[in-house]
Amino acid sequence: MNGNSSAEFKELVRSRTDIVQLIGETLTLQPQQGGKIYKGLCPFHEDHNPSFQVNPERQSYKCWVCSEGGDCFSFVMKHDNLGFPEALEFLAHRAHLELPTQVRRGPAESSHKPKLFEALAWAEQEFHDCLMSTAAGERARRYLQERGFTQATISRCKFGYSPDDREWLLRRARNRFDEQLLSGARLITERSDGNGYKDRFVDRVLFPIQDERGRTVAFGGRILPDHPWKEAPKYLNSDESLVFHKSELCFGLHWAREAIKKTRIVLVTEGYTDCLMLQQAGLTNTVATLGTALTESHVTLLKRIANTVVLIYDGDQAGKDASERALSKFLAQDVDLRILTLPGDLDPDEFLQQHGRSAMQHLIDSAPEVAEYELRALLTRYGTGTLDARLRILDGMLQLLIVSSGIAGTVKEDLLIGRLPQRLGLSESDVRKRLKDLRGQHRDRAIRSLGRKVAAIESTRETAQDLRKRGILLLQQSQSKDDLLECELLQVLLTSPCMIDVVRRDIGTDDFRNEVLKELLTCCFDLNDEGWHPEFDKLLSRLECSDLKGLVVWIDEQARNKRVAERLAMDDSEQDSNFSGGLLRQVLDGLKWRRKSETHRKIQDRLIARPPDVSKLTPETLDVLHRAHQYHQQRSSKKK
Ligand SMILES: [Zn+2]
Secondary structure (H helix, E strand, O other): OOHHHHHHHHHHHHHOOOHHHHHHOOOOOEEEHHHOEEEEOOOOOOOOOOOEEEEOOOOEEEEOOOOOEEOHHHHHHHHOOOOHHHHHHHHHHHOOOOOOOOOOOOOOOOOOHHHHHHHHHHHHHHHHHHHHHOOOOHHHHHHHHHHOOOHHHHHHOOOEEEOOOOOHHHHHHOOOOOHHHHHHOOOEEEOOOOOOEEEOOOOEEEEEEEOOOOOEEEEEEEEOOOOOOOOOOOEEEOOOOOOOOHHHOOEOHHHHHHHHHHHOEEEEEOOHHHHHHHHHOOOOOEEEOOOOOOOHHHHHHHHOOOOEEEEEEOOOHHHHHHHHHHHHHHOOOOOEEEEEEOHHHOOHHHHHHHHOHHHHHHHHHOOOEHHHHHHHHHHHHHOOOOHHHHHHHHHHHHHHHHOOOOOOOOHHHHHHHHOHHHHHOOOHHHHHHHHHHHHHHHHHHHHHHHHHHHHHHHHOOOOHHHHHHHHHHHHHHOOOHHHHHHHHHHHHHHHOHHHHHHHHHHOOHHHOOOHHHHHHHHHHHHHHHOOOOOOHHHHHHHOOOHHHHHHHHHHHHHHHHOOHHHHHHHHHHOHHHHHHHOHHHHHHHHHHHHHHHHHHHHHHHHHHHOOOOHHHOOHHHHHHHHHHHHHHHHHHHHHO
């Protein structure tokens, strides 16, 4: 690949991408300081106050809690879990730019997510055409009609059908997609006798499953009711793949997003057919989990666009268990989580058909929030007849508080505790004392288990990347005197890249001791060798590791906080009279001094370890040693 044109293309993609718009596509950003900064909930850690900042001027982002930061490329890499080439391809496509042939990746390069998306989109169309316009699709069309799906839903969601033929898709894919790729997309599976592949979905209606950007990543398949093989599972989903992660995916989010943004309420069902039915009935702010309980990644995803999450679960016991498992995890989240359990063992689809949309809406509006739901469940289970029962209920409710990290001492906790004395006929001081005891026990257990975890982590070997990541985190938390000096030099370079020439006259990359800072300095020098100044954008373009990009953004912010630009400008105006006192000069002198004293120390150590026979040294060598010794003594006493 031609280095220059690839760098130019990266720059072109960057210049056509507005980072505020890009990030705004997946999370809600609020302008601050008249639009100089945008703030939102960080997508990379469990964020309760908006600590994620986007800087439109620098086209960078930064989280002040978890230290993630970087540019448009690193955002896409981190957020969508992509490699650099794929992120470039994604952003180029988004900016309607054609990838130049030199930039296009060869087959040797590992990334094949875009290929998977291509195969899945193709299969979706094949299945859809088969459903809509073949004789074989007739039974499937009838089934969908009986289930109550309208033509509009079928077309909009591109339902499909895979005929009763184990090689239908395989044949159609011939000369188009190879078997490795189809298998990676989970469209075909290996035959159990090891003789090649067969279609994964046979005689099934197919419901495409899309990610939050609307790309098809998997299928849910419902066997047709009159299928002859009675043991076939009723529902069959694609297995997880490079592009399909069940526990992170909210089915239907891509269609529901606008309605959720408008109402700030999201309804969550446990399966995709319920979700599709609710959406079809006009409850367009509905999404579904795919056969898993609500996970923290789901909630993190949803609370960026909604204030209220209503879990809609079947009336049967399995549904109730699932909702109770989910509760405690979300109590401390700054989202209003409500639980709706449907009456009479009905699932949402059945309830809608029997009672209609307005009855459903009424249930949604009156759904109890998590703690109230739990309290009602405990009251039903134990009653309040005996003191023992009331204490059991108290412990159950307090347990909920204790496992919710981050709720201790909050208004929310006060509200939750406040209702207990009256409902349980206990005094408030008893309730608080019990909470304190239980919390103490819980903390002891947590500390013991944390100790075990730390020991386990320390015993595993770290990869080079882990080491680098840890180095960057440590550096951002606290800096040694050496680190500060090296950071200062990089701050100067980021603020005033043209100073690189002055820097290189005095300093080499070996003068840096911190490994990650050395990587950045090396990158600055490399750019300089190619005829560039190490400007912020250029540096971000060049670095492909998103952790290092985050570090660049961090150093750049530090430079602004320390007013490096103003200090350099001041030095500039005084250059004639006293340049030697300038910021850059100070930093360079500091680094040079450090190098010299290290050399000196090494010589000293060597002399101590292996004292030379002084009588054999030449007078010249003795003289050099003597003068070096004097010089360093002087510098040391001056420093003190
Ligand atoms: Zn964060």
